[in-house]
Amino acid sequence: MKKYLIYILLLLFTAPYISSCSDEWTDSDKLSLLTKAEEEEPIVEDDIDISLLKFGFNLNPKAETNELPNADEALDIYFYAEGKELAEGEKECPLLGYQEACYLHAGVYSEGTWMYVPAAWTEDTEKCKMVRVKENVWKITLSPTIRDWFGSGSTPIEQLGLIIRTTDGKKGIEEDTFVDIEDDKYNSFTPGEIKLESMPSGLQHGINIIDNHTVALVLYEKDKDGNRYYDYAYVMGDFNNWKRSNDENSQMYYDESAGCWWITLSGLEPTKEYAFQYYLGKKSSVEGEKDTELRIADPYTEKILDASSDSYIPESTYPSSQRIYPTKGAGVVSTFKIQKDSYSWAHDNFKIADKNNLMIYELLLRDFTETGDLQGAIQKLDYLERLGITAIELMPVQEFEGNDSWGYNPTFYFALDKAYGTSEMYKRFIDECHKRGIAVLFDVVYNHATGSNTFARLYWDSKNNRTAENNPWFNVEARHAFNVFHDFNHESPLVRDFVKRNLKYLINEYHIDGFRFDLTKGFTQNGNKDTDVSGYDESRISILRDYYNAIQSVSPEAVMICEHWTDWAEENVLALAGIQCWRKGSNTHDEGYYQSGMGYSERSSFSNLIQSGGNSIHFGGWVGFMESHDEERVAYKAQVYGNEKIKTDLTTRMNQLAANAAFCFTVPGPKMIWQFGELGYDETLGEEDEKTAKKPLHWEYYDEPARKSLYDVYAKLLDLRKTHANLFGQNATFSWKVETADWTGNTPRTISLKYNDKELVVVGNFGGDTTNYSLDSNIKYNYMTGDEVSGNITVEPHNFFLGTSFRPE
CATH class of the missing domain: 2.60.40 (Immunoglobulin-like)
Structure with missing residues (x-):
């Protein structure tokens, strides 16, 4: 799992250590x-x-x-x-x-x-x-x-x-x-008595637009035991000059049955963006002691304002005129606008044609271009279109802490992070992708949230710096061994409803085509902080099916991919339901393509990329890949630890990586590329505290012949999958020899695919002796060069041959 380079002020007094020297x-x-x-x-x-x-x-x-x-x-x-x-x-x-x-x-x-x-x-x-x-x-x-x-x-x-x-x-x-600090101006406001009243029917948690001049705000507030925790609640914002008062413009009612604080605001301007916060308090039981008070943003807000982060966002990425922080705000501020800015979709008829043949490009906006934002990424879409990918998976873009992050430290789920651009820019990026036939998937993080999340802050244990025992959304301690931050309880109806509502919103508002769920192994209550939880878990399956059904109810073509890493049988049940899981082509999740990329046959089997026999996965159930953001680059390992010429010669190294690609992308089922893998990106991921740090850009790689050759191999292989999709479909005949003994000389690695009268063969020589291979009589063309072939072919070390029965287009 990830660790994050985030600076957080701890809400604890600590005595400095003192030593004299x-x-x-x-x-x-x-x-x-x-x-x-x-x-x-x-x-x-x-x-x-x-x-x-x-x-x-x-x-x-x-x-x-x-x-x-x-x-x-x-x-x-x-x-x-x-x-x-x-x-x-x-x-x-x-x-x-x-x-x-x-x-x-x-x-x-x-x-x-x-x-x-x-x-x-x-x-x-x-x-x-x-x-x-x-x-x-x-x-x-x-x-x-x-x-x-x-x-x-x-x-x-x-x-x-x-x-x-x-x-x-x-x-x-x-x-x-x-x-x-002593502050003579400390607020001396005296809260009024609580007002108990049922809220109007039809309201949901969060921000409710009633009409062009009226908004109802609803904040759920019942703890894990079903009790109201706070004694009073007010709303402060641009609509009441940020003042608490015991009147209808500030003091909130409480609905005991619904467990909600609520207020209706009228006389609002429909085109004005209003900033606001909730102000909650619990009266002290000790005379003369201050009440426990809390200012929070609405968890359903579609845009936040954050004085500690927003001022560092470049003007070109997000204009400062659209992120003006209110002078009387405190901490993170929520917003609403009755008449939201409209976006005219130009390519709204896009649908994923075949989710089982997706070629996904995992992309981190921060590290993809010089500007590190959506506008920079739009400028590179032609590059990705030429590469031939059919989907972009954006690493998390929902509001996260700070501006510099992988995004796995989420805070507000309905707001997209301003560090990458405005809401309009997100939509334009997605529209431009659809124009090119490229789907857009969001990487979403529902396993955990940071302590800045509103749900976490509502019931917080300051002494131990964690969510409190009575928090109805979170576990005090994680129920699995892979957690960071604060662990959501997905058995809670509150969490389930929130996640499903968020998934539907993201599809409806941003027209995205699906999701990659981070760490779904953690969606369980059947373990503790030391438990692996990889075993079969029926309740976790039920939770994930529930989320998938919510997605399908809005967009039947949308995909749901899980970072799951659990028992094969559980992943197969998910596959039968239509859910896909990440899959790395190795037995231990960390060798396979690394070993072959470095030129070592030991532990280099690819067989787990698509299992057969007793552990057969339902077709399309696994999204296979050679590397991801969580791991060292194959090219880096090959450069540092590679065998002989792989380490010392760039051309040899890129050829070895091309052979890797041939034995990944010609395997049926969806596949994923981690950004710049197509150029042999070879910067290290770094030590544990460096992994999430910004990485150097190397767009000049595209102009280096050896690396451009690798890009061209990727593009050719991806084009093959699009133009001859039936060869990679469920009804094709697939076989391969990719164990450690299948390596070079008379025992090369091979892949065979057949569909009706079409055939394809891949022969790989990952090092050592020259390979001589006798072709089937139906194989007539070298697909990579277009040359006609027959009989015996020769494959030099660190190379591959791809033959077809049909002429390359």
């Missing part, structure tokens, strides 16, 4: 460091007494006072680096003796939300730069006031979260530091 440094060491520092980054002398400082962050240390910093005053923040020298030059505190720039990463905590983070984790802004005022001491002043520095407006400030980092991302202290 000043006696580890000699005077000459200190003088040397000081001299170097003065040359590279001059020290700004400050009158602070270093004896007053403790390791970590220090606030106004010159003043001996127990008073809290005030939000309407300036604040001096010092950071003091201490720590022991560890082995091999490492230091307990990375900033000890450090002489370059350091930056404060900070945010405001208010009403249950982190907000007003001035810069992204990797952004070196002058505003956040800390000045080195003494050796191992840095300082920054939040002025003219704390409130002004963060730009938090009238938002009450409860705490600051602080961390210091170097330009290369090293933390000066491992845990975040939290500072309580």
Whole structure:
């Protein structure tokens, strides 16, 4: 499963570790460091007494006072680096003796939300730069006031979260530091008594458009035990000047039977986009203690506004005029618009002709073009059309945390992430794909959500930084061993209804052609955080069938592909229902095509790409591939670990990869290409904490003859599947020899396909001796070159032959 490079402020107070090591440094060491520092980054002398400082962050240390910093005053923040020298030059505190720039990463905590983070984790802004005022001491002043520095407006400030980092991302202290703030402007609003009233019939959870001037907002709020948890709820937004008041424009009713807070808003402008949030509170049982309060966005919103991420999106990707954050908002804000912007579909009659013959291109928008967005991808669609793919599978595009991600850290499911473009741009991309006969599939992540998800935040265990025991959508601990973030409970009717509604919405709104579901193995309640859960699971099958039926009810031609990796029998049941599962052509999910690509016959069998015999899968039930985003590239392994010339010679390496492709794409059933596999992309995936990081672009590969030759092989093979689809259909006769002993010389790897009077044979020589092969008399053409052939043919090492009974077109 994936791990994600996401910076999250933990909602916990943690005491900084303190260690002293000043006696580890000699005077000459200190003088040397000081001299170097003065040359590279001059020290700004400050009158602070270093004896007053403790390791970590220090606030106004010159003043001996127990008073809290005030939000309407300036604040001096010092950071003091201490720590022991560890082995091999490492230091307990990375900033000890450090002489370059350091930056404060900070945010405001208010009403249950982190907000007003001035810069992204990797952004070196002058505003956040800390000045080195003494050796191992840095300082920054939040002025003219704390409130002004963060730009938090009238938002009450409860705490600051602080961390210091170097330009290369090293933390000066491992845990975040939290500072309580005194705020004279803290909201003194007194909530009214709860209003119990049944909501109008026909409303659903979320945003309900009643007419051109009226909207009803509905927030489900019953915990796992069926009880209302919060004592009051208000809506704040552009329609009421972001003020809570005990009137019909802000205070929400509660329907005990439906378990929902609701409100009807009237007098709205039909073409105006309104931003809003829910404000919930639970009254404290202790006199004088603050209520527990929470500001959240609507989980069904189709567009969010996020001050901590939106400002870093390029203007060309998403115009700033369309993402203006409300000055009185806090955290993630939801929106609605009565009359949504219309899109005129130009190619609305597209349908997938044969889901069992799909050639899918897995695409990560961030890493596909220089701009990393939809507009850049549109410019490359002609390239993909020439390649011959029939579907694009977009890695997750539903709103995820931050702007730089694989997308497997979802937050809001009805909103598509602005880091790639506007709603109109998504639709135009899909329209342009359909114009070229290319289907579009969304990779969707329903196994888990991050802690920023509204459902997670509604019932949250702050002490343990996880969803609470009474959360009706999530398991406190995952029910399987592959989880990240917070595990959805798919046995919950709330979760099932939400997922089905979301699937239908995405098809109806964006006209997509299907889905790839991430980690469906996790859609179970029959395990724990240490359980593999690969065994047959009837309840999981029922859940997935339910989702598939919801998809089919809207679009019968739409496909559903699962990353499942479970018992063969379970995947076959799904296949019989019409669901497809990811399948890698190896026995262990990590060798097969890697071994052959590197030139090693050991553990290189392809047989699991399409099983036969006792474990036969229903035709079309597996989407086969050689590599995916989760794994190292075959080309990288071949370049680093390849056998003899495969490692040292680019042409040989690309020829070996072409032979791999021939023994993947001529196998019946849908197939998938991980982007740039057709060019032999050979950048490493990286170590565990690097895997999801942005990867270098190499469009120049297309101009390199050896790599362009590989692209041409892919294109030729994909064209063969389209122009002679019956050869790869259910009624064709298929056989192959692809075990470890089938490799070179007199025992090459072979594939044979027959349909009526058409025949095809593939002969592969993956290394070693020259192969001499006697052709069937019906094979008359070398499909790759167009030359006529008969009798015996010769296949050199690291090459393949593809013969047909028909002339290439």
